[in-house]
Amino acid sequence: MGGRGESTEFDRLAEELQRQILEQERAVYSAKVLEEAHNPKNVGRMPQPDAWAIVHGWCGDTMEIYLRLDGDKIERATFMTDGCGSTVACGSVLTQMVQGRSLEEANQIQPDDLIAALGGLPEESVHCAELTVNTLREAIARARARREVRSEELGGR
């Protein structure tokens, strides 16, 4: 009968497998990418954001970014993705980077800045950073468009 011995053996195998996976991940990804991918910050769709965007990457994955504004400043940013671990790390770090910055400052962030903040990304994951930054830019463009409509409405009164 399956007793303790079997489950201990299973646990040992599972542990070994996990150790091997971690070792492989460490060989490819920086410590920062692994930390952010395994413990991402600012995950989730924001209820009633001031602006948001969803962008589909050529890899088939999507990134969503939500912004809460205080005037011209990004007070809070969250993200949601069905993409790979790199994309989760990108969303986590980029949303942390933009909080407290103006829309203009956030719009200046380049994929290379994000990659540098992540301690590097393997070549095949560079597009994940591009997807994340493009999504942020789309959300910022929408925030600005919304603001223009509002000021036109106010000016029209």
Ligand code: FES
């Ligand atoms: Fe598609 Fe990373 S976003 S592989």
